[in-house]
Amino acid sequence: MRVKQKLLLTPGPSPIPPFIREALGRQIIHHRTDEFKEVLGRVSQSLKEIFFTSSPVLVLASSGTGAMEAAVSSFFSSQDKVIVIEGGKFGQRWKEIATRYGLDVVNYSIDWGSAPDPNYLKQLLESESKVKGILTTLCETSTGTVYDIESIGNLTRNREVILIVDAISGLGQDKLLTDEWGVDVVVAASQKGLMLPPGLSFISISKKAEEFLRRSNLPKYYFDLNLALKSYQKNDTPFTPSVSLILGLEASLNFIREEGIHNRWKKFSKLAKATQEAVKAMGLNLFSSRPSNSVTAVWAPSSIKSSQLVSKLRKEYGVSIAGGQGEFKDKIFRIAHMGAIDEDDLVVGFYFLEKVLKDLGYSLKLGSSIVKLEEVLYA
Amino acid sequence: MRVKQKLLLTPGPSPIPPFIREALGRQIIHHRTDEFKEVLGRVSQSLKEIFFTSSPVLVLASSGTGAMEAAVSSFFSSQDKVIVIEGGKFGQRWKEIATRYGLDVVNYSIDWGSAPDPNYLKQLLESESKVKGILTTLCETSTGTVYDIESIGNLTRNREVILIVDAISGLGQDKLLTDEWGVDVVVAASQKGLMLPPGLSFISISKKAEEFLRRSNLPKYYFDLNLALKSYQKNDTPFTPSVSLILGLEASLNFIREEGIHNRWKKFSKLAKATQEAVKAMGLNLFSSRPSNSVTAVWAPSSIKSSQLVSKLRKEYGVSIAGGQGEFKDKIFRIAHMGAIDEDDLVVGFYFLEKVLKDLGYSLKLGSSIVKLEEVLYA
The missing domain is CATH 3.40.640.10 (Type I PLP-dependent aspartate aminotransferase-like (Major domain))
Known part of the structure; x- marks a missing residue:
């Protein structure tokens, strides 16, 4: 594509x-x-x-x-x-x-x-x-x-x-x-x-x-x-x-x-929550025990190097997320929800993320993360 | 104006x-x-x-x-x-x-x-x-x-x-x-x-x-x-x-x-020369004994504070030149000829500079610097 x-x-x-x-x-x-x-x-x-x-x-x-x-x-x-x-x-x-x-x-x-x-x-x-x-x-x-x-x-x-x-x-x-x-x-x-x-x-x-x-x-x-x-x-x-x-x-x-800073905090709290739930809906696990409202870190499936996932997502679909750093370079990936990033961006991002995960052999029902995202976002 | x-x-x-x-x-x-x-x-x-x-x-x-x-x-x-x-x-x-x-x-x-x-x-x-x-x-x-x-x-x-x-x-x-x-x-x-x-x-x-x-x-x-x-x-x-x-x-x-770097050096050498001659044509003196091709420093007329000249030029005509620094703050002003500044900018700048000098009581024949500028620029 x-x-x-x-x-x-x-x-x-x-x-x-x-x-x-x-x-x-x-x-x-x-x-x-x-x-x-x-x-x-x-x-x-x-x-x-x-x-x-x-x-x-x-x-x-x-x-x-x-x-x-x-x-x-x-x-x-x-x-x-x-x-x-x-x-x-x-x-x-x-x-x-x-x-x-x-x-x-x-x-x-x-x-x-x-x-x-x-x-x-x-x-x-x-x-x-x-x-x-x-x-x-x-x-x-x-x-x-x-x-x-x-x-x-x-x-x-x-x-x-x-x-x-x-x-x-x-x-x-x-x-x-x-x-x-x-x-x-x-x-x-x-x-x-x-x-x-x-x-x-x-x-x-x-x-x-x-x-x-x-x-x-x-x-x-x-x-x-x-x-x-x-x-x-x-x-x-x-x-x-x-x-x-x-x-x-x-x-x-x-x-x-x-927009108001308190309103923005509330918005990003919701975007973060939605991201966390969407990740879990794909059967993946959060990396952090105290997740921030700015960026969500996720364990990649054990069969997939996160660096490969990040690279494929960027090259094939133009979606940039971050890999891990230090010893977690190939183990986790990170999705930001900060600044001007909004709910629509997350839905589009997860759509492509699901496609790439599936391409890389991870088994998931396409659309499952999006259903969950929207459930949290538009509750 | x-x-x-x-x-x-x-x-x-x-x-x-x-x-x-x-x-x-x-x-x-x-x-x-x-x-x-x-x-x-x-x-x-x-x-x-x-x-x-x-x-x-x-x-x-x-x-x-x-x-x-x-x-x-x-x-x-x-x-x-x-x-x-x-x-x-x-x-x-x-x-x-x-x-x-x-x-x-x-x-x-x-x-x-x-x-x-x-x-x-x-x-x-x-x-x-x-x-x-x-x-x-x-x-x-x-x-x-x-x-x-x-x-x-x-x-x-x-x-x-x-x-x-x-x-x-x-x-x-x-x-x-x-x-x-x-x-x-x-x-x-x-x-x-x-x-x-x-x-x-x-x-x-x-x-x-x-x-x-x-x-x-x-x-x-x-x-x-x-x-x-x-x-x-x-x-x-x-x-x-x-x-x-x-x-x-x-x-x-x-x-x-x-454009070519050598060509640009030649151009700025000419802009500098023209600026120096235009300054002298107004009866003013150069500050530097070894003037650069990037910026020309000029002694303000003894009756005029250069900071006042700079400020008036900016406020009334929108033309920004620099004043002096250190102990020469009120004594000299500086005109740049660098980057994207070209001959037309200098002509416009000197036109307004002459007006402000005259407004501040300095005696000069309006247009004298412009004639000299063009003489050097288009020789």
Whole structure:
């Protein structure tokens, strides 16, 4: 079959709606003008709303990993002790970055697909002396698992410990109440729930984190959040911002505000639930014990390599889903429901997924996942 | 007067042609696919051509300063001695970054608007022991000055010293023969000669620089060129690339190749010459003793603050030029001729510039700069 239309169901990039693509293709404006500063001012305000914080949310010209590095190098000092929750590829990334900067990493390693236990974390905080930070993840993209950030926030709120959360894939789908939950730093990026191309990252900074920022002695320049925060007060950036993506961001944030964030959380919760049930209706099993609303990870049938499934789906039908990462590369596949992905996309995606599974020798009744999807979606 | 059409004559961002804006507004493609890897492969090849190097040219998701930092943190080790040529804002930036990373900076400070003396540099290399690198600039954007990189390359070629050149504003207009001149590392960015929005940066790495890269012990992650170089071999990137800007980049590079780089150098040399003569025809003086082909810096009349001139020109006529930086903030203004800026843009720009100068009380015969512009342009 000839691919008629491509469909992205990957946990980043997610599809870009036409009204955002229009903004991305506009003629450039100069970044040191009132015109651009006004855009940046409005965007900063809207970001605070979707981050649920009254603290500054900075916009960086980098992909999400850049903002993760900014968090490590801007808030800590050499040999500071931090707890990293490693339950997937992005927990590993925290560990790698913190190690590169010479932090003393206490690694809380959990099975991929599981979520950290707040009680264990509490013990860890009590037994380890002088922990300065916890680095963790809202939605661990590699496993489709959402962590209980609210409970972790309860542990750090009254300690001299800052809680740093990578919400790169979770923001916009998985509930996150930054201030209310006591999260000090939230890192996010453009190409997931915000429906933009990759290239922008975001980082929020609580008052408590600001104190850490002032004390930090690690080398940095481009990602020095002291510089970024100073410019932020004047709706400016220390280095040339990614202007076109920020014009697109404004379009995205206006759209999200109009739909309402709570409404979107509800919608993605339903899309996630429908995806989970549809997967089970095909006789397959979920990978995660605490599935997120942003991406669903699924065990491939034991007879099928998930990488082959993903590749065939993309090449023959133009549908992109993600395979597994790390040791689960050939064992799981992941379907995203984030950003602009909607119920129709999921129905189309599952239609082709069923076809490919059948082609690869998996026995299932065609249409079974679609019946289940619609049952949940339109109940 | 109502602004009918905006005109950007700033040394970054420069105007984006429609065929590039079309590419920027395309639907996103996934970056871990053959489709994208093929784009990256073609783009890498074209970048080598315009960098005049057979070495890898890496594409980073950051503005130009990010690539400058990558150069410092990836090629050097703590306390390495480097010579920085400080003759403007971007020489200062090298100094700031190198200082942040604990390098031993030998500062060769020159008057803003002048170019470094290769003979003095030679003496410096002979008198200072164990210099590991020279950090300098092709076109110092803040002063509109082009440096004699070829002569500096002759000094480093046979020494254990790498030559790192910030060509962010110069690339595409000011001649740069990376390999032939013995330049080890060239840093560039998207929003100048390449006619793109800001958000991409580039860095080339000679064989000699690769050895420095392997020895470097400074902390880094997002800008670790070891990781980037490893991915580069597979037409991949270690972290999510800025996909839409790279699609735009391909359109830009195809266009530049079609016109021919030597032809473009010739064109910008003529635009620069015409701009210089037009400025003089208005009775004004050039700021630089070695003017670049990318941007022309001009002393404002002593009775006029250049910041006021720039602001009035933008607000009343929609024409953006740049003011001065640092201590020359109110003393000079700068007109860019780079990227997609052409002779017609300059004529329109000077028409409005004359009007504003006259409005501000400067005495000149209206049209005098335009006559001179056309004289040079259409000789």
